[in-house]
Amino acid sequence: MPALTSAHLWKKTGPRNVACGRRAIPYGSNYQSFLTPPAPCGHTHCQKKIGNVRHFSNQSSNLEFEEYGDPGKVVKMKTENISDIKPNQILIKLLAATVNPADINTIQGMYAIKPQLPCIGGNEGVAQIVQVGENVEGFASGDWVIPRYNAFGTWRSYAIADPDEFMKIPSDLSLALAATIAVNPGTAYRMLHDFVELKEGDTVIQNGSNSAVGQAVIQIAKSMGVKTINIVRDRPNIDELKSNLMSIGATVVETEEDLKNSKAVSSLPKPSLAFNCVSGRSGANILRQLSPSGVMVTYGGMSRKPVTVPVGSLIFTDVTLQGFWMTRWNNKHSHHPARQEMLEKLFSLARNGQLRAPEHDLVSFTNFQSALERAMPAQGMHGKKQILIFDF
Structure with a gap:
């Protein structure tokens, strides 16, 4: 079995037997408290706390796909031995990784980026540094980090990498927010700051408002004093959904059907900015709501x-119609001060209670099939971000 090296980005890696009987992590549980008690399996290496670097395994468990297709069929768990790190490398232990729509589309072969196969899935997540090479500066064992570049392959328990591939983040964030902060809140932040010069009292409108980006838009806009008109699809639990979005700062929440005749919408200033993640008729509907010379950003x-x-x-x-792709912005600004400035502002909002993780499920890494199924477009009504937790 070949050893794991940094050259394995988008390469074959991979199933360690991790069926040790540990219980699944229930939604809403606290990850730190979940890991603190002795594990039911009795394994010493399962008794750990985030923040204290534990002894690590000599194998990495990875979710790999060798062909494009149905994620539930082509994604397999495999294992690979971990080699010794070189003086200029770091060894990281993944703590949590998200399952985003882009990940599903990538596996299906429908995304703008088509990685070389076989490869490891996962574009976003948070890791803890386990070992630091003797020539590495600016990083220490125990630091929390997130990928700097797209398509690192976060659906694995360990990775050896160049330190330039990661950025340090504070370890006082919730695990769910740390795992999701780069893509969705980043998208919301950039769209609110890069297209129209918004001032306090202005209004923006968006569809797909219950998405992770939509929830971040609501919270960041509220911190700016900007009102939000939030459009969602009708569903059996629509009242509960509206209540949830209002609780995080939404000004108005309406269904697609009620938008046209909404008195709550008409009572607000015309929006100068619209965010479209649905397109089709829904995109046209929010476009009609824009003020003269307004901008609709499609993401x-x-x-x-x-x-x-x-x-x-x-x-x-x-x-004006414009498009936005967070991956392109991140790649262009990989070392630009604007990226760190954005992250620092998001961290500050989180610490102040103005930004929280999207509605989510914490799913044991070994139960990845459930997370993939719930993240599929056909399960869109589920409405919760799937976050894989590396609980072994």
Whole structure:
């Protein structure tokens, strides 16, 4: 079995037998307290606390796919031995990793980036440094880190890497927020700051408002004094959903069907900025709500339908349509001060209680099939971010 090296980014890695009988992590549980008691399996290495670097395994368990297709069928757990690190490398232990729509699309072969196969899945997560090479500066054992670049392959328990591939983050964040802060809150932050110069009292409108990005938009906008009109699909638990979004700072929450005749929407200043992650009819509906010279930013297409533009919006309202892709922004600003500045502001919001993790499920890494199933577009009504927890 080959040894794991940093050259294995998007390469084959991979199933260690981890079926030791540990209980699944229930949604809403505290990860630190979950790991503190002796594990039911009796394994000494299972008795650990986040923040104290434990003795690590000599193998890494990884989720790999060798072909594009249905994630539930092509993603397999495999293992690989961990080699000794070189003087200029670090060894990291993944703590948590997200399952994002982009991950699902990548496995299906439908994403803009098509990695070389076989490869490890996962674009986002948080890790703890276990070992630091003797020539590495600026990092220490115990530091929490997140990937600097796209497509690192976070669905694995360990990785050896160049320290430049990671950025340090504070370890006082909740595990769920640390694992999700780079992509979704980053997208929300950039869209709120890069397209229209918003001032206190302004209004923005968005569809897909219960998505992780949508929840971050609501919270960050509220911290700026900006009002949000939030459009969601109708569903059996619509009242509960509306209540949840209002509790994190939404100004108005309406269904697609109620938007046109909403008195709550008409009572607010016309939005100068719209965020579209659905496209199709939903995108056209929020576009019609824009003020003259307003901007609609499209960052997703959940309906799998094109963006349709009412002619009147172009001619008489003079709207502008733009696209945004967080991956492109991150790659362009990988070492730019603007990226660290953005992260520091997000950390500050989190510490002040103004930004929390999206609604989520914490799922044991060994139960990855459940997380993949719930993250599929067909399960969109589920509405919770799936976060894999490396509980072994």
